[in-house]
Amino acid sequence: MGLPSRGLTEALVADFRRSGGRVRFSTEVKRINQRNGSNGSTAIVHSSVDSQEYDQVITCAGLQADRLAARSGEDKNPSVVPFFGQYFILEPRFNDTVNGLIYPVPDPKYPFLGVHVTRRIDGGLMIGPNAFLSFSREGYKGLGLNVPDSLAVATDPGFWRFAAGNMATAAREIGGVLSIEKFVAEAARYVPALDGAGGRRATRGIRAQAMNRNGTLVDDFVIDRAGATMFVRNAPSPGATSALAIAEHLIDTAALT
Ligand SMILES: Cc1cc2nc3c(=O)[nH]c(=O)nc-3n(C[C@H](O)[C@H](O)[C@H](O)COP(=O)(O)OP(=O)(O)OC[C@H]3O[C@@H](n4cnc5c(N)ncnc54)[C@H](O)[C@@H]3O)c2cc1C
Known part of the structure; x- marks a missing residue:
């Protein structure tokens, strides 16, 4: 069951303050x-x-x-290279398809977990996140273009080494970024009952992906x-x-x- 991290953080802050922290x-x-x-x-x-x-x-x-x-x-x-991860909430009729969290077997080439299926604490069913280069470190909406952040990536030699070796994966991922159908199809590979489900875009997170000088993640x-x-x-x-x-x-x- 996915827990909202905001509530958890607020509880930790309250504990910390009670103990005299500022x-x-x-x-x-x-x-x-x-x-x-x-x-x-x-x-x-x-x-x-x-x-x-x-x-x-x-x-x-x-x-x-x-x-x-x-x-x-x-x-x-x-260096930090930002990769966004978009989630989708599926139509309510799919809410009871799973009872917990279902993860794909990770691809050891990437530290990303892959598109997983999450039963939320509010009963909704969420799938995601995808993983694609973000044009901003903190752009949580739309294209979110930030010039200094984009330049930092463009001038990072490690990033270009990484990009050169991962074009095929990037091409596959962009499909799931542009089309909800493709994204759902990815999750339906291991939860077939989700095949054809509709959904809406939900939250987006941005991963702080650390990258070595030689382009390895x-x-x-x-x-x-x-x-x-x-x-x-x-x-x-x-x-x-x-x-x-x-x-x-x-x-x-x-x-x-
Ligand atoms: C899409 C996505 C899905 C994820 N899913 C999971 C999951 O299912 N389970 C899990 O365990 N983890 C998950 N993670 C990873 C998890 O979010 C990170 O591991 C975790 O947030 C790292 O914590 P942190 O404190 O290092 O950084 P952050 O949580 O990023 O916190 C850094 C904080 O520092 C602040 N800050 C930055 N610079 C400054 C500055 N100069 N001065 C003052 N403050 C500053 C920022 O505003 C921010 O509040 C996910 C991440 C993403 C992006």
């Missing part, structure tokens, strides 16, 4: 500098509002992870350490489901240093 929204972190003192290193977080010094900092900047790391003096690679977690800061540079799916376990790992690692 949450700042709409405050962009511009860069982080390391300071080495006689008592060890600290990190100075420069934000759009102020600069504050901390004993330990963990960054999880998702689609902006490479930019924040680079602005903080770290390697710009792995990074399919594992990447966590870099610089002084008192840990940069989470790649947290692919199931990063949301395993968020609490990842947090424990990060805290344990921070405590050891």
